[in-house]
Amino acid sequence: MRVLVVTAVPAERDAVTRAFGDGPRIREVPGAELHLAGPFDVLAGGAGPAAAAAATACALAAASAPYAAVVSAGIGGGFAPAAPVGSLVVASSVVAADLGAETPDGFVPVTGLGFGRDTFLPPEALVRDVAEATGALPGTVLTVSTVTGSAARTAELLAAHPGAVAEAMEGFGVAEAAARFGVPALELRAVSNAVGPRDRAAWRIGDALAALTGAFGKTAPVVESWTRHDRIDRHRD
Numbered sequence: 001m002r003v004l005v006v007t008a009v010p011a012e013r014d015a016v017t018r019a020f021g022d023g024p025r026i027r028e029v030p031g032a033e034l035h036l037a038g039p040f041d042v043l044a045g046g047a048g049p050a051a052a053a054a055a056t057a058c059a060l061a062a063a064s065a066p067y068a069a070v071v072s073a074g075i076g077g078g079f080a081p082a083a084p085v086g087s088l089v090v091a092s093s094v095v096a097a098d099l100g101a102e103t104p105d106g107f108v109p110v111t112g113l114g115f116g117r118d119t120f121l122p123p124e125a126l127v128r129d130v131a132e133a134t135g136a137l138p139g140t141v142l143t144v145s146t147v148t149g150s151a152a153r154t155a156e157l158l159a160a161h162p163g164a165v166a167e168a169m170e171g172f173g174v175a176e177a178a179a180r181f182g183v184p185a186l187e188l189r190a191v192s193n194a195v196g197p198r199d200r201a202a203w204r205i206g207d208a209l210a211a212l213t214g215a216f217g218k219t220a221p222v223v224e225s226w227t228r229h230d231r232i233d234r235h236r237d
């Protein structure tokens with residue numbers, strides 16, 4: 001079985017496929033262009049949870065054989081001091097941090113409003129194996145629709161999610177689409193910037209993309225072993 005990887009932008013997609021040499025095979029499916037490299041079918045689905053969910057759903061619906069897992073991957077913001085620039089994180093939980101309602105008493109997640117969901121839990125053993133293989137820090141990865149740009153918002157997010165190690169903009173959308181197809185989802189991020197007051201000039205995108213390439217080279221044997229033994233299905237939680 002193969003693994004679908006969804007990034008936001010082509011530069012992230014190419015960083016993943018570069019781990020397997022130049023020139024991935026390309027397959028067009030309705031709504032998505034897949035780049036095939038190693039055990040991964042990689043697509044750049046767009047920025048934000050809505051684009052990511054739509055692209056993931058298109059690829060899953062068009063697949064001729066079921067995928068073993070879907071990985072939301074790319075660069076991300078790291079919460080200091082846990083996840084410094086250049087480091088890797090793997091989500092032990094994927095949380096929609098700004099999906100809900102603002103009330104006079106503060107933010108209420110969508111689940112507090114009585115519907116929807118705000119958290120997905122990737123398979124524990126797969127998270128552990130990927131963390132061991134890559135050196136990625138396991139922890140909560142937040143999905144936000146607005147990149148955090150102030151110390152006040154950073155503190156607010158950490159107060160609400162003390163286990164947060166990083167934020168990005170697609171993980172929850174990918175996981176939501178994957179869940180509809182009964183496929184487990186993971187999220188793997190390379191930290192390009194610290195979450196906090198906006199300083200775009202300080203983003204180390206090149207370093208993060210290089211870390212992402214290294215991480216996928218090391219993740220391939222892990223997922224190959226899992227898929228060969230069909231362990232993702234048996235260990236799904």
Ligand SMILES: O=C(O)c1cccc(C(=O)CC[C@H]2O[C@@H](n3cnc4c(=O)[nH]cnc43)[C@H](O)[C@@H]2O)c1
Pocket residue numbers: 008009011012046047048074075076077078144146147148167168169170192193194195205
């Ligand atoms: O300008 C470039 O060369 C370039 C190359 C690769 C990626 C980008 C992006 O801007 C990717 C956008 C993507 O990155 C995630 N991200 C990164 N840092 C944060 C953050 O602090 N908070 C939230 N998201 C972040 C996010 O998933 C974006 O979709 C540019």
